[in-house]
Amino acid sequence: MLALLGEARELSNPELYRLHGLRLDGKERRYLNDLGLVESRKVGRSFVHELTDRGWRWCADELTAGRPPRAGSLGNALYAVLAGLSRHLERAERGLADLFHPEEAGTLDDRIRAAYDELAKEPGDWISLTALRRDLNGASRTKVDEALRRLNQDPKVNLAPDDDQRSLTQADRDAALRIGGENNHLLSIGPA
Incomplete structure (x- = not known):
């Protein structure tokens, strides 16, 4: 069972x-x-x-x-x-x-975009990587990081550090993606 x-x-x-x-x-x-x-x-x-x-x-x-x-x-x-x-x-x-859920259809890039759409009030809003990772329900950290780096090549996709570093929780710090020497905590995807 x-x-x-x-x-x-x-x-x-x-x-x-x-x-x-x-x-x-x-x-x-x-x-x-x-x-x-x-x-x-x-x-x-x-x-x-x-x-x-x-x-x-x-x-x-x-x-x-x-x-x-x-x-x-x-x-x-x-x-x-x-x-x-x-x-x-x-x-x-x-x-x-x-x-525990079956593997979802679609690429991880598509799943990230779909999770962003659910979490953001409107395109271009900033969401936390903590919330995004939680919504991806156990997708491998390595694969999510690779997908975020790929998506970051799209000019409509932005990753950024949180300006208010003091407000970050340990979960926020753990969810961060390091790019260019910076820990990024936030994701924004502009309108298609």
């Missing part, structure tokens, strides 16, 4: 095995299907599986369930991480779907 959660999409048994070293077959598959936690269907010679809404709720509950008996050292460590994840999501007022 947690492997399906982590991928947040339909997975075939061969793909599930290749990515996570496990298969969902026979009795286990039927059990999860009967509980309504996983939906499975036959495609070609193998099954594909996806979490149902009920399965997502089970995973959310599992974050705070506490470690099961005889979990072993790896199980204990996993449940410690799950509990920490639960605390983070609660503080951020987010749910599992905000963290």
Whole structure:
């Protein structure tokens, strides 16, 4: 269930095995299907599986369930991480779907432009890179930095430091992109 959660999409048994070293077959598959936690269907010679809404709720509950008996050292460590994840999501007022979601269509450049459009009141407004990175829902820091550098070549795209350095939070400092010896905290994209 947690492997399906982590991928947040339909997975075939061969793909599930290749990515996570496990298969969902026979009795286990039927059990999860009967509980309504996983939906499975036959495609070609193998099954594909996806979490149902009920399965997502089970995973959310599992974050705070506490470690099961005889979990072993790896199980204990996993449940410690799950509990920490639960605390983070609660503080951020987010749910599992905000963290685990299928890869979105479109290039990262397109996703950055779309996130900017959602965050800015109008074209040309300045938005924080902190908010932008949060909206990109876990896109790799390196890839976002590369995409921002690419976009910065467009004359309508501007990156700038925040003039009020004292007001910056640690999150703002962490989200900054260093270009030309300056830490840039803000993004503006002019009208098309």
